[in-house]
Amino acid sequence: MKPGMLLLWLMPLLPPQVQATQADQIKASHAWIRLLPANLPAAGYVTLDNQGSSAATLVSARSAFYASVMLHQSATDTTGSSSMRMLDRLTVPAHGEVSLAPAGYHLMLQEATHPFKPGETIDITLDFADGSHLRVPFSVRPANAPD
């Protein structure tokens, strides 16, 4: 058999694409939810570490446990006034890290499907710009948990 023929035979066995998805490049850590009483909106936090050589852009998030999950940013202006705004996207640079942490970026979690308890784990799916997804387990912590 000629060497060219052998390659043809092996072709279907090779992975269809070498390019990793944005979700594949992201390592999520320190994922937690600050639980608030009475079904008040809660915040989800996570550190996103991009181990790939291209940027990954978070465009949305969702969870079976919350009716609404939004990407938010808290900011304090020069007068010391604090407010939150909604973000369309959040880019994690190549080989870079972005932290969703208290008083900064957070996932705004609204209308939980049922009451949670500290110690439980809740899955939130992060959607990236290339259509890939990453399911991340978030641990539920009490309202007064230190960050």
Next chain:
Amino acid sequence: MKFSRLARLACLLVLGMPLAACQRNETAASWQLTDISGHMPDLAFQLTNDQGKAVTAADYRGKVALLYFGYTHCPDVCPLTLAHLHVVMQKLGKLAEGTQILFVSVDPQRDTPEALHTYVTAFDPRVVGLTGSPAEIEALTKRYRAAFSREPGKASDSYEVSHSSGIYIFDAGGKARLLATPDDAQDKLVHDLYLLLSAGGTP
């Protein structure tokens, strides 16, 4: 301790300053938070506490009061501040009994006394939630130049509130003394509260 005694001695002997004036300078220099003594009015308000009872600032005289403006539908910055204050209270140990954290809602439409009660007790037993009529709340925020505003949210019935993030600290006599920002380290709060509390609110 040794140093401060030396400093006092230096005041008396070298500078010839009255001891009281010198001690005042010494205290002023040792605050780690922003000193607002004389720059902000005394603590005064007429509001409703989280038990539904009408209260005034006089009800909290005798305790070092920490005044903070927020609202329960604030899932990020307000809980962070209250969680920090909880740690500060733990670090102060027994001295914390001389403090009172006042969480004033700038969202009285949604924050009923019951809603506030559930919220504040999730953080620390020393937090009292205060609410009132929009006019009463506005009067208090204006008094401390802690402006707040309401911005419409995505859904028609939702809105976001922007609010001052400072913690105003009053001594046991109701005098404005210090201002802490959420960025100030917990240790600074512990340090200054320790000074205020151990001196009976009047160092």
